[in-house]
Each structure stands twice: as C-alpha cells, then as structure tokens.
Amino acid sequence: MTVTAEQAHVGFGRRMRKEDARFLRGKGNYVDDFALPGMLHGAVLRSPYAHARLVSIDTSAAEAHPKVRAVITGALLETLKLAWIPSLSHDVVAVLATDKVRFHGQEVAFVVADDRYAARDALELIDVEYEPLPPVIDARRALDSEAPVIRDDIEGKADNHIFDWEAGDRDATDAVFARAEVVVAQDILYPRVHPAPLETCGAIADMDKVTGKLTIYCNTQAPHAHRTLYAIVAGLPEHKIRIVSPDIGGGFGNKVGIYPGYVLAVVGSILTGRPVKWVEDRAENLMSTSFARDYHMQTEIAATQAGKILALRVNVIADHGAFNNTAQPTKFPAGFFHIFTGSYDYPAAHCTVKGVYTNKAPGGVAYACSFRITEAAYAVERIVDCLAFELDMDPAELRMKNLLRAEQFPYKSPTGWEYDSGDYPRCLQKAMEIASYDELRREQAEKRERGELMGIGLSFFTEGVGAGPRKHMDILGLGMADGAELRVHPTGKAVVRISVQSQGQGHETTFAQIVSEITGIPSDDIDVVHGDTDNTPFGLGTYGSRSTPVSGAAVAVAAKRVVDKAKIIAATMMEVSLEDIEVEKGTFSVKGDPTVSKTIQEVALAAHGPMELPEGVEGHLDAACVYDPPNLTYPYGAYICVVDVDPTTGAVKVRRFIAVDDCGTRINPMIVEGQIHGGLADGIGMALMEVIAFDEDGNCLGGSFMDYQLPTAMECPSWELGETVTPSPHHPIGAKGVGESATVGSPAAVVNAVMDALKPYGVRHADMPLTPAQVWRTIQGRPLRTDLAITD
Amino acid sequence: MQVTVKVNGEEYTGEIEPRLLLVHFLRDELGLTGTHWGCDTSNCGVCVVQVDGTPVKSCTMLAAMASGHEVLTVEGLEQNGELDPIQQGFMTEHGLQCGFCTPGMMLTARWLLDANPNPSDAEIREAISGNLCRCTGYENIVRAIHWAADHPRVAEPEEVAAS
C-alpha cells in the first residue's frame, strides 16, 4: 500500500516508522537469520575458573566427531599471531587462552561443526586441564601488595594497576573543602551491570578464497571501525573486507567491540574454506561480553550551611576486568567521567580515577553509559541528596538553589566542558508541576505519621554526547568524525548513505526526516542506507548517543549543500540571478513572483539533463559531508520518581515516574519518547534488580536471565513525560541526541526515592540494586555490599 | 524421527533429531525466522509462538512435542495481505524499536485480546510479564495493545507505510 500525495510527509514531526513494515511481519534480518550456502557453525569452550594456569588441552576426541570440521586452540592461533589482538584501549585481549585463563567464561577453544547442536556436543569432548590460581575479585583489594598478578603476560607487570587519570584543580578544590562549613562524604558503588540486548552478539565470517574477499555479517554498532581493525590486526587488505551489519536486536553498547568469537569465526572460515557462523548464547553474553559500570566512587561534597554547593571531589577505583577493553576516546581512559560536576554552579572540582585489573570479564563502557556519564551523573545526584539529608533540606529546593541558570550558557565547567545551551530551572519546575510535587510531599508527611514508607526522588542530569571533535577524540587512532552522502535521483527521489548503524532507534525514518526537512522531498521518497561498509561512508558508529549529533549533522550539512546547489540550478532554469531565489521546503521561487517557481524534483531532473550550468557547477544533485563536530552537545533532564516501600519485606513499588527531557530539536517526537521510555526502564532495572556479582572463587553470579533480572511490564509504571526544547547552538538542526539520557538520569531518581522513603530510619545511602533484601538490611542498619556474593 | 506440524495453516513434515527444539525447527528447518531466541532459561519470551491457540515459549518445547499440533507464528498474523489489528496497533503506537521481542510480544497480545477483548492496563502488563523488552520501556506496547482492542476490525489503515 503506498501513500498518496496528500499524505506525503515532509520534515520533522510525529511519523510512523518505515522499518516497522518488515519487523511486524517477522521479516527482519538479524544475523542468526542468515544462512549462507555451505555454512558451518562455531561454538566456544569457556573456562570454568576465574584464574588458572592452562596446563593442557586435548582436542582429539572433538576432532574425531563425524560432524566436526575444525578445532582451534590458542596454540594454533599463536602460529597465526592471532592469539592476542589489540583492545580498544591500547591493551591486548586474548582471543583464546594460551598461558592462563583470567576470568570465568574466558574463551579456551573453538569448534566448527556442521550444525549448532553438533558444535555444542563437541565442546564436551574437549579435555582441558587447569591449575587453579587464587583470583582477584574485590576491586578495592586489587592493588594490595599480596594480590596475585593477573597480567603476567605483560612484560615486567608486577601489579594489577592499569592507569591513573585525573581532572580538575586538586589544590583549589582541597582548599575549598578545608574551609567549608559542611562536608558530606559517601562511598558510592555503581555495580557491574550488563546491557543484555535481547539479541546476543554474533557473526558469520565468509572468506572467499578465490576473490580474497572476507565478508563478515555481524550485528556490530560500528561496522567501519571493525573493518579497519580487522585490516590492521589480521593484515588483510582493507578494500577486501566487507562488514555487513544487518538488523540489530538491541545494541546499548554491547555490540561495539570485536569479540573473540568473531575472530574465531574468521579463522574458522579461512581454515575450512566455508562460511562459519558464531552466535553466542545468553550465558556467554552475560559472562563474557562487555559489561558496564563497576565504579567504586569515594564522593565528597562541600557546601555552606545554607545549601550553596562549593565543590565536589571524587576518587574512583574503576574495575576493568582482566583486560582493558573499554571503548572510549584515547585521551579519556575514564571516558567523560569528569562531567561529574553535573548541572550545578560551583567553582571547584577534582576527580581521580584509578583503573585496575580483576579476574572478571573485560569491558566497562556499555549500557548507554555515554562514556561513563552514567557513573558521573549517579555520583553527583546521590551526593546532592546526601547533602540534602544532612542539611535536612528538601532535595528539590537544594537543587533549585544550585542549578545553572540560562544566562550562564554556554557554560565552562570546572573540569573543562563547555555546555552548549540550557534552561535548567525551567526544566525542573516543569517536572515538579507534572508531579504535583507539593502534594506528594504532603501525602508523604501524612503517610509517615502512620508509619507508611513513601519516597520521592529527584535526578537532574547533564549529558555530553555526540563524540566528538576529531582533534580531541579518536578511538584507536580513528577520529570520531562521520560521513554522509546524499544523492537525489533524476526523478526527484533520494538516497542518503550514513555511517552509523541503527539498533532500533529508527534511523531509516529519522534520517529521512532530516533530509526531508531541509530539502522538502517527502520522507517516503528518501531511502536511508546504513550498515554495509561496501556502500556507506566511513564513520565510527552508533553509541554514546552520537548518531543525531554527528551523523545527523553530516546529513543535514549534505542536505543543505544539495539545496544550495539546487538553488543555483533553479536560478539558471528560471533565468534569474541567485539572489532573487527564495527557498521554502523544496520549492524554489522568484522573490516577488511566487507563480514562478520550480520544485526540487524538477531541479533534479534538470540537473541530470543537457542544460548548461554556470561555471564551476557540476551536474547531478549530490553532496557529501564529513562532519567534525565542534563540540559535544548537552541534553539534560529533570526526573522525579515516587515509590512505596513495604517496611517489613523491603519490597519497592515504583508508583510514578516523571521525566522532563531537553534534547534540543526533536526530529520525531514519537521516536524521542520511545527512546526515553526505554531508558527509564533501565533505571528501574539497575536501581532495583540488576547486578553481576562474583563469589570469592570468581564465579560469575549473573550468567542467566534467571540470575540477571530485567524489569518486566509489571515493574514499570506508566511513564509521564514532559519536554523543554533548547536547541544546540552549534548543531546544524539544533538537535542534541537523546538515546542514553534516560538511562543516565533515571537510576539516581529511583535510588533517591527509596532512600527518601527510608529517611525515618536515619539511613542516607545504600548501594544498588535495592532488592527487597537490600532494603530490609538497610533498614536494619547493615546494608549489603552488592558487587560481591551475598554472605551472612 | 519424523514430525508433522501445521504451521500458519500449512502442514510441514520433517525428519529431525528428537532433541530439536521447536524454535529451531521453525527457524532452521522451515525458514520462518520471524520467531527469535534470546536466552537459555525460558525467561525472555522472544521465542513465543501459539500452539493450538495458546502462547508457548518455543525454546522450551521440542518439535516432537508439537507434532500433530497447530502452530501460529508471526508470519501467520497477516491475513490476505492485511495486517492484524495487533500489528497495526504496534505500528501506530510505536510499540517496537529494534523489533526483536515484537513477534513474541504480538502473539501473546493476540491471545490476550482473544480471551479478554477490553483489558485494563494492569491486565495487559500482567499478560505480557513473560515477554521482556529492552527498548520500549513497555509504555507504547501497552498503548499498542489498547489500540488493537479499540480497533478490532481491519478498517481503512490510515497511515501504513509501504512494505
């Protein structure tokens, strides 16, 4: 069914999605949906130990299985110089263990078989002998002198230290703290969690020996970056590598890096001469792919007795797992954590981040963290509430007193960020109105008289997204600028090719809307191509909410270039000078005579025709752009969460959640709201139930959806959304990006609400997840430590 | 062993290992890849199909157990080129983002509306509590199901994008 001309939609606004047509019919193309001729299946054998010497591997029985085509061990990879590959953070990662295993679930061997069932059977036939070693599990003890050294593969390494990093002015900050009337200190843990998209990670590698072309179907969020990395690591010619990223069943930062399974699929394909598919199961996903967070933050805030914030100080121990494999810009090993100063006006701040190795899976940057901004926003919003607790001040009032004012923008923060635009008090005010905040406080007071626990929690966050300016931001030497290519066909339809890859954000719809808004071509007439490195421009991919700020900007600039060229051609067609042309959404008319005009479709046809064009103007109607963002963009929001807590069981019910977001220009409000809804559910998940903990032997306790609990529709309230719109002054269409905002801002709102409910007990803080057990224990005055196994 | 399963109204016979799970039978043997899989412990629900009219997690059923029974997958929701009201509701209300949970979610929703044509918010949320979603926060899924309940017949689809 096609859309009639009267229904043709142009530009921004609520618009149903093009991609839905295939998803609703079950015709999506996710990586496990592909079946190539002759395709084999791979499976990974994983370590049951967190730390152990690899004594021997006997693969003979597996090799003898009638359906097994190849078995790969670390020894074989060593001959190919592929046992170790560079990580995203200038470390190395083991593809298959050679000397030791360093985390529970680490890859030890790979079988390639005729079908996935046989591959799984063959794993049982591999005999591995381990010599267990004491593991390092507690990140706070990783640098103890007697801690076992995990990375003895690094020459001269005698400890588990990775890096030290700091930002801000230490001396100035310490001076403010020394003088301050009020200092509140709180150790705050953001525990290890996992993005857990419903589709696991996977790839099909197909090495064509005749053409020398390696095609990899992979649900990666960064197809071009992968391609370049494979070229560098495997020594394969880059123009002979094609990465096809098809439909992705959720990314959330889980699908950014190159996992050992992908490399093994490539090696398997080279060895067997056939395509090899490897798709991990859920246990593998939770136990070995990129986790998120795991920041132990000693946080302090200095203020006046009247509630004016003066300074913030945070010292972080960052648990990176067994290899440093965080996807973040080279100059920022702790990502953008130094935006921890948050949304408030005060002159002094300082932070240190110390990265350590532990015997756990590698990762840390994932799950919509915006490069560690989730950690930063949580720390500041929790400590502000702790300050409110100590001052016995309403948390909304305390925030309102300290929020940056509109006149202060663009605002240079104490740690060097330049926030582009914002009206923070208006945003918080709006959230409080929607929530009927004063009524809620009255209700709470009444309930407290009766011993009923109700909590109201706030969170005001500032994000920095859209990485980023090339001169400051690169990942493994690849600058974070992205390209876009726009072609308008002779009949006036268009195709735009982009470097970012959608995992549900609706790029096929929204990017068409950007082109439509600027060119006036109906968005149904614009095709969006993404995901295949053979036919899209280079870029660093989708994560850190960068699609709209970077790629969206590239598309907008390319569209503007097309319109500029179309203007010239229209002027030539109508035989008037360029200054006499007015442009209004795809119509080029003569100033003062609106009856004389050309549509962009007519211009497109003429551009491909024999008409003589002015000097220096080439034919066709195409444009390209590589957009180097001048700055990040800074979306923000005010969130309010209302909970009811059962004091005897500790069970928490989220009654209401109000979210007012400002992401600048909203290309498609329906999609923006959907992004926010999803992130808010993440907050409930992390605040109340999600955690990957480890026991003292290093066993991962979050390796299934039975253990790693995700929120269902019953835990989520009906989200109440509001908006303010403060465009970004430096973005071509004023848009800021919104993909991670809600995940960044919501956990603090939920935790603050629960702590607010428990205020009658005199408790100020407990670490996530606030399960019934944790809430009960907190009421007893003995909160649990949540990164380790629960003990008596 | 041989199994015969009626899927979306058509009978299929296949020679399979007894251990073949229904989800793999549908995806790999019959090429109906609209049904997905997402976990190891029967929690996530992306594999939901209808067996004899009731939703079942197809990752926790053997193809052998489905032999002699009728299965409805997402590919069978559209009838004579017209989307089921559930599908239209999901499109109209933006009830899907990445689309991975959507087939299972829609089949559970279809079953709910067949049994309870006008469910409340709470009844909807309980009915889909065995179907996880990581993208939507469930809000628009609930709206989509209400939309389908309010539009039980396929009338003039207003703005359905071309396939």
Add this chain to the structure above:
Amino acid sequence: MQVPAQFEYERASSVDDAIALLERHGEEARLIAGGHSLLPLMKLRLASPEVLVDINDLTDLQRIWVESDQLRIGAMVRHADLLASAVVGEHYRILHDAERVIADPVVRNRGTIGGSLCHADPAEDLSAALAAIRAEVVIKSSSGERVVPVRELCIGPFETVVGPAEIVTEVRLPIRPGTGSAYSKVERRAGDYAVAAAGAVVTLDGDMISEVGLGLAAVGAPRFVASRAEDAVRGRRADDEALGMAAQIAADECEPPTDQRGPSDYKRALAGELVKRALRTAIARCRGEEA
C-alpha cells in the same frame, strides 16, 4: 541458545502405556509433561536422560472434579487451568494466590501440577501450597496405585518417593467446611522464584483454630511445612497473639539458604512475616471477610 544432548523420544498414549515405556527403558528414562523444569536443565546439560516419555497426550489426566469430599486435580492440569478454574478458587484460594505468582502467564500454559510436585524444587510454590492443604498424590505403577501425602512426597531437594517406573496421576485435596486459605510471596521481580513464600490453610470452629496448615517455600522448611508452628496454634483463638506465635516459630523452624536472593537472616524474618500475612488473610476468608 544452549541445546540438549541426544536422547530418544517416545510418546505415551495412555497412563498404562507411559508406565510400560518407563519400565522398558529403565532408569535413564524420564517423563516430560510441560517441560519447563526439565528442558532448561537438559539444555544446560545438568540433566541428560537417554529417553523422554512425552505424556502430553494423556488428556484423561487433565480433569478437575469433586468426588468423595475431595477436590481432585489430574496431574496434567496446567498452571493456567488451575488459575482459571472456578471450583479450585471456590475451595482453595491459596492455589489461585500461588498460581498468580508462579512463573509468568506464558510458562503457566505448559507447566503442570504433577510436574511441579515431582520436580520438587525447594522454591516450588505449589509444593508449599499443597503441603499446607495436606493434599495427597496418587501414584500409579504396573502393580497398582498408592496414595502418598504431599508432606511425604519430597525427601530432599529435587528428590521424591516417586519411583523410576511410576507416574503421578492425580492430586487430591480434602474439602473441609469452614476453611479459608491464602498464599503470600515476596520475589525480586514478577516471575522470579520466591525469596520466601508462605501458604496458610485454616479451619475455624467459631473463634478457634481447629486445623491449620502452614507451607513454606524457598526457606529450607523440612518438606515445605512449618509443623511446629502448626502445632503451636492449633486449638488457639484466631487472634494477633496466635499470628505472632506462628510467625515466630515458623521463622525458627526454617533453614533458609543465603544466596543472591538474600541473606538467611532476612529470609528467616521474611518467612515469619509472610506466615503472619497468609494466616491473617486465610482467617479473614474463613470468616467471609473479603481479603
């Protein structure tokens, strides 16, 4: 997704056929009903039976009926059917309370009452509820039938007295006039196993508790029962003091394991609290007060 090891598959056409198949294939054969306990274990390769005997065709085990002062439930009755059954709700609201919080609606379409009892997971809500009810199971073999109280069915975690060539066919629940029942559970999230759960079945004679059954799930209560707590309140007035006493003794009686759902001190306190809540609701229902 993980997948099971190889096995042979048989489909039973009747109860006797199922027994014969079990006898023929011996100890390495397992019955499969709903499959939502067994198949996940097989996929994780924690269980690897060589033969599966599918009993889903045994429709004569899917009935719910009243006979001889008993509510009788066929072993193949699905969780969803128990929840939807008016006669079950009429006599034992504890079962409706419990079913509402067992797994999720989709899983409930497949799992069976017989399968749940025989799987004997220490966190199984139906086991606790039926223990509180003092139900019985009918176990059939080639040598006939025997009736075993639910309280004697389970002899350890995941272990029952059902032999390798036996099949549970029926669950029988006594119908006592003047009885009210309820179930109370705390879970981390909808569909999770209990952190702790308690079921109470109370028969009142005027104001006096003439009979009481207290079942506990997930807290290491022997055979899912808080028997000392039952003994302590039987014969007492149904008042707050009795509730408190039952809660206290039940909490002492159980041995909750510390795990990621919570430390044992919390679970112990929770068990007591939930016994209190279940008892209070059961008593209220006894008295016809809607709760």
